[in-house]
Amino acid sequence: MPEPMLALSGVNTRIGQYHILQGVAFEVPRGGLTMLLGRNGAGKTTCLRTIMGLWRASAGSVRVEGRDTTRLPTPELARLGVAYVPENMGIFAGLTVRENMLLAARAGPPDEKRLEWVFGLFPALRKFWNALAGNLSGGQKQMLAVARAIIEPRRLLLVDEPTKGLAPAIVANMIEAFRELKRTDTTILVVEQNFQFATSLGDSVAVMDSGRIVHTGAMADLAADEGLQQRLLGLSLDAHQ
Amino acid sequence: MIRSLLSADPPGSRLLAASLLAVLVGLALAPFVFPGARSLDVAARVAVFVLLAASYDLLLGYTGIVSFAHTMFFGIGGYGIGIAAASWGSGWGSLAAGSLAALACSAAIAFAVGLLSLRVRAIFFAMITLAVAAFFQILASQMSWLTGGEDGLNFNLPSVLSPGTKLVAAPVLGIDLNGRVLSYYLVFGCALALFLVLLRIVNSPFGRVLLAIRENEFRAEALGYRTVVYRTVANCLGALAATCAGLLYALWLRYTGPATTLSFDIMIDILLMVVIGGMGTMYGAVLGATIFVLAESYLRDLLRLASDATHGVPLLPALLHPDRWLLWLGVLFVVCVYYFPHGIVGRLRARRP
Amino acid sequence: MKPRFDWIPLALVALVAAAALPLVASAPIWLTLTVAGLAMGMMIFMMASGLTLVFGLMDVMNFAHGVFISIGAYAATSVLIALRGAMHADSLAANLAAMAPAAAAAIAVSGILGWLFERVVIRPVYGEHLKQILVTMGGLIVFEQLIKVVWGPDMIAVPRPQALSGSFILGQAAIERYRVLAVVVGLAVFAAMWLLLNRTRLGMLIRAGVENAEMVESLGYRIRRLFVGVFVAGSCLAGLGGTMWALYQESITAQMGMQVMVVIFIVVIIGGLGSVGGCFIGALLVGLLANYTGYLAPKLALGSNILLMVLVLMWRPRGLYPVGR
Numbered sequence: 001m002p003e004p005m006l007a008l009s010g011v012n013t014r015i016g017q018y019h020i021l022q023g024v025a026f027e028v029p030r031g032g033l034t035m036l037l038g039r040n041g042a043g044k045t046t047c048l049r050t051i052m053g054l055w056r057a058s059a060g061s062v063r064v065e066g067r068d069t070t071r072l073p074t075p076e077l078a079r080l081g082v083a084y085v086p087e088n089m090g091i092f093a094g095l096t097v098r099e100n101m102l103l104a105a106r107a108g109p110p111d112e113k114r115l116e117w118v119f120g121l122f123p124a125l126r127k128f129w130n131a132l133a134g135n136l137s138g139g140q141k142q143m144l145a146v147a148r149a150i151i152e153p154r155r156l157l158l159v160d161e162p163t164k165g166l167a168p169a170i171v172a173n174m175i176e177a178f179r180e181l182k183r184t185d186t187t188i189l190v191v192e193q194n195f196q197f198a199t200s201l202g203d204s205v206a207v208m209d210s211g212r213i214v215h216t217g218a219m220a221d222l223a224a225d226e227g228l229q230q231r232l233l234g235l236s237l238d239a240h241q
Numbered sequence: 242m243i244r245s246l247l248s249a250d251p252p253g254s255r256l257l258a259a260s261l262l263a264v265l266v267g268l269a270l271a272p273f274v275f276p277g278a279r280s281l282d283v284a285a286r287v288a289v290f291v292l293l294a295a296s297y298d299l300l301l302g303y304t305g306i307v308s309f310a311h312t313m314f315f316g317i318g319g320y321g322i323g324i325a326a327a328s329w330g331s332g333w334g335s336l337a338a339g340s341l342a343a344l345a346c347s348a349a350i351a352f353a354v355g356l357l358s359l360r361v362r363a364i365f366f367a368m369i370t371l372a373v374a375a376f377f378q379i380l381a382s383q384m385s386w387l388t389g390g391e392d393g394l395n396f397n398l399p400s401v402l403s404p405g406t407k408l409v410a411a412p413v414l415g416i417d418l419n420g421r422v423l424s425y426y427l428v429f430g431c432a433l434a435l436f437l438v439l440l441r442i443v444n445s446p447f448g449r450v451l452l453a454i455r456e457n458e459f460r461a462e463a464l465g466y467r468t469v470v471y472r473t474v475a476n477c478l479g480a481l482a483a484t485c486a487g488l489l490y491a492l493w494l495r496y497t498g499p500a501t502t503l504s505f506d507i508m509i510d511i512l513l514m515v516v517i518g519g520m521g522t523m524y525g526a527v528l529g530a531t532i533f534v535l536a537e538s539y540l541r542d543l544l545r546l547a548s549d550a551t552h553g554v555p556l557l558p559a560l561l562h563p564d565r566w567l568l569w570l571g572v573l574f575v576v577c578v579y580y581f582p583h584g585i586v587g588r589l590r591a592r593r594p
Numbered sequence: 595m596k597p598r599f600d601w602i603p604l605a606l607v608a609l610v611a612a613a614a615l616p617l618v619a620s621a622p623i624w625l626t627l628t629v630a631g632l633a634m635g636m637m638i639f640m641m642a643s644g645l646t647l648v649f650g651l652m653d654v655m656n657f658a659h660g661v662f663i664s665i666g667a668y669a670a671t672s673v674l675i676a677l678r679g680a681m682h683a684d685s686l687a688a689n690l691a692a693m694a695p696a697a698a699a700a701i702a703v704s705g706i707l708g709w710l711f712e713r714v715v716i717r718p719v720y721g722e723h724l725k726q727i728l729v730t731m732g733g734l735i736v737f738e739q740l741i742k743v744v745w746g747p748d749m750i751a752v753p754r755p756q757a758l759s760g761s762f763i764l765g766q767a768a769i770e771r772y773r774v775l776a777v778v779v780g781l782a783v784f785a786a787m788w789l790l791l792n793r794t795r796l797g798m799l800i801r802a803g804v805e806n807a808e809m810v811e812s813l814g815y816r817i818r819r820l821f822v823g824v825f826v827a828g829s830c831l832a833g834l835g836g837t838m839w840a841l842y843q844e845s846i847t848a849q850m851g852m853q854v855m856v857v858i859f860i861v862v863i864i865g866g867l868g869s870v871g872g873c874f875i876g877a878l879l880v881g882l883l884a885n886y887t888g889y890l891a892p893k894l895a896l897g898s899n900i901l902l903m904v905l906v907l908m909w910r911p912r913g914l915y916p917v918g919r
């Protein structure tokens with residue numbers, strides 16, 4: 001069996017006095033797109049932040065391509081080729097769109113071809129290239145956040161709720177963008193509430209509840225089994241349909 | 242009886258209890274045990290600064306706010322007595338009026354400053370109070386027609402408090418019971434009483450809410466406490482107690498001036514006392530102030546010996562120069578902040594038998 | 595949707611200057627006061643800018659910042675005393691040849707001290723404001739004493755640059771030469787900072803870090819190094835500012851840093867904690883106002899900056915240029 005891109009085992013994370021992740025274990029296979037689902041407050045964001053080194057796991061291990069990264073500082077993880085789009089997007093509002101993108105391109109100014117490709121995915125960015133990022137609309141900010149993460153080829157992409165608060169048309173645009181992304185050899189882990197987004201993109205799926213993984217498998221299996229959906233995700237899905 | 246005097250907050254360590262008792266007995270018997278003008282002066286300063294430091298501990302240790310305007314309230318007390326005595330004469334009535342005016346003034350300023358800036362972050366409050374204190378210092382030195390400017394005010398007190406007055410014809414235990422001794426006991430008694438009041442405040446339900454706010458502001462807010470109100474009240478109480486300390490100090494010195502009350506050096510002294518003694522313990526203020534005033538008065542002599550002994554070694558004599566005593570207290574202060582957050586009291590309590 | 599610059603605070607500076615003209619009622623005196631105010635503002639800006647930048651990026655308020663000012667002033671004065679001959683020569687070139695190494699020494703000493711200070715004193719207390727205030731205050735006490743150990747407790751006279759002392763007449767206004775130098779140096783520092791922050795990748799990174807340090811790390815930049823760099827740079831600026839201030843005051847004491855700290859805090863609060871541009875404008879406002887009131891109502895002069903702070907905070911509670919967070 002090939003080494004998974006990302007493997008968590010027995011991960012425990014505490015924030016202050018709260019014990020949030022209680023033994024999270026799952027794997028993200030190479031290539032393809034894995035969905036991380038779960039109700040509000042299940043611990044998905046905490047899980048991504050722990051992978052990224054923004055919270056420290058108190059027990060358990062995180063491995064990226066076989067390498068133990070549990071104690072690795074965040075910048076080092078990024079340098080291994082892990083990119084992160086946080087739930088609040090982490091846009092630098094006081095910088096222009098261009099500056100946001102330039103910062104994300106660590107190796108130097110991005111080459112024309114890559115930039116054109118990104119503009120192809122998110123045309124709005126070209127239009128507002130020199131605008132202050134803080135002035136963008138919510139959807140445009142989300143696009144900028146994703147674009148920033150892929151301005152250079154990355155090994156693993158962690159994306160937290162890319163469709164949060166987006167209009168249906170923009171969600172469709174986002175789905176298209178991720179389809180295109182899947183054609184590259186980047187592995188993607190997406191946290192989502194939008195089940196349509198999840199089913200149309202996910203190859204495999206992991207479901208969290210109360211700080212634990214309660215289900216893993218192929219996305220298609222979960223999409224086909226409504227009883228399972230109901231049991232694992234309950235009402236939180238209907239609310240987002 | 243003792244338990245209730247101490248508001249059910251016993252020292253909690255034999256060594257601590259013994260040190261506190263030593264301070265208390267030493268102060269209570271100071272005129273008899275340590276005769277001489279200098280020692281009596283040291284004892285009175287200890288009493289005043291214990292109260293001042295304790296009032297600061299209410300803010301720093303119990304409420305978690307850093308104010309650099311504490312000397313301002315200390316000064317308001319001093320000037321309250323000073324201005325009253327200088328302009329209305331040295332009767333008890335004018336002293337009382339001056340004291341009341343000073344207390345009212347302090348409460349009003351503390352309330353205003355608190356309301357304006359306590360809802361923002363600790364850093365902001367610290368910076369604002371620093372600016373306000375500096376402003377007040379300028380004010381005191383500019384309004385020289387009222388405050389005597391940089392020179393300050395010398396004034397007389399009711400004659401019963403003056404050194405020339407003999408209360409008892411014959412010496413008692415070899416000591417003349419004159420007005421100076423009476424002044425001392427006035428200062429000591431008031432300081433002790435007010436310290437016990439502060440101890441009561443921090444051990445009351447009000448004090449416990451303050452602690453809860455310091456530990457976790459969001460949680461306290463979530464439990465329904467109006468944190469700004471509690472902090473503002475604590476700020477006012479601390480200010481009032483500091484004003485009382487200022488009143489007593491002026492009574493003792495029969496002088497009020499910027500250097501003895503308002504200067505930033507004194508602010509730093511208070512900070513050192515509270516942190517070295519132990520934040521959030523009240524008793525830390527007692528030990529801190531005692532050690533500090535003793536150090537200020539006697540550490541120089543010790544350093545002089547050390548400095549002379551290391552004569553010829555490079556740099557050491559300069560580091561051990563008698564005037565550099567503050568350097569060593571400063572180092573102790575930093576060490577305390579890092580390693581002994583509850584200062585000396587915390588150390589003593591940790592090795593509780 | 596072009597990035598928009600908020601001109602109002604800048605206009606405020608012009609407004610204050612313009613409003614002072616009829617009050618002063620004499621154009622030459624007004625010009626003298628204005629130059630003096632600008633010079634003072636520039637010097638305050640140099641001393642304060644590091645503090646506000648460090649706060650913006652690292653959320654650290656360094657109450658010991660004044661120490662870097664004093665140490666810089668002392669280091670510079672030591673050099674100036676050694677080069678006294680060149681300072682007393684009536685030649686601008688000779689004076690500058692003495693002042694340049696003095697400033698360099700100040701910058702170096704303050705920078706090294708800043709680096710040590712960040713490592714030893716501040717690093718253990720990131721994110722703990724109460725401890726930060728206490729510990730930096732402790733650092734202030736200790737370093738102030740150490741200055742006395744090294745340089746002695748007494749006031750030291752700073753050699754005056756011969757060619758820069760006295761004033762020249764512009765129109766009918768007497769302009770002190772040294773103040774012109776202060777304005778020039780201050781403007782140069784501001785311009786350099788502005789270019790660095792707005793035109794370079796490093797500056798972009800610093801601005802991004804002020805907004806969201808965590809995201810900068812997630813993009814793969816080691817923000818710790820950035821912190822240290824900015825802290826050291828801020829200390830260097832304080833050293834330079836201290837040098838200029840020492841030459842202006844013509845004497846130095848160990849407490850000088852703490853004495854200017856009050857004004858610096860006021861400027862930083864007025865500008866908006868963390869904003870370099872705000873700090874610049876705040877410093878100019880404070881400098882101008884201090885000089886105008888010093889002439890119009892000397893009794894008010896010392897308190898004018900506090901009144902200004904209160905007014906500004908009533909108008910914009912988070913300062914002229916509020917920084918996100």
Ligand SMILES: Nc1ncnc2c1ncn2[C@@H]1O[C@H](COP(=O)(O)OP(=O)(O)OP(=O)(O)O)[C@@H](O)[C@H]1O
Pocket residue numbers: 015016018020038039040041042043044045046047087
């Ligand atoms: N900084 C924090 N301090 C305290 N508790 C936190 C913090 N961040 C998250 N939590 C708690 O951790 C739990 C999991 O939060 P998390 O944000 O990981 O959930 P989530 O699955 O991402 O939810 P959502 O779908 O709403 O984004 C929640 O109960 C939350 O209250």
Ligand SMILES: [Mg+2]
Pocket residue numbers: 044045046087160
């Ligand atoms: Mg989440």
